Amino acid sequence: MRLTVITGIYGMNFQHMPELGWRFGCPMVLLAMLLAALGVLWFFRRKGWVGRDPGANPPPRDTMRAP
Helix, strand or coil, X not given: CHHHHHXXXXXXXXXCCHXXXXXXXXXXHHHHHHHHHHHHHHHHHHHCCCCCCCCCCCCCCCCCCCC
């Protein structure tokens, strides 16, 4: 969602955005988008939602059910 908000704002083609006149305006926005994507990826990996080997740690069995 973070990247969608950033690209949504910059995709509106405003004429009076201060960053458009800056020398490093576009690279700074691209850097912010990269950092946002890496932050989300880091969060997902920390939670174990991305990058986990499925065979390494199988989920625990439900011990309340009969086999």
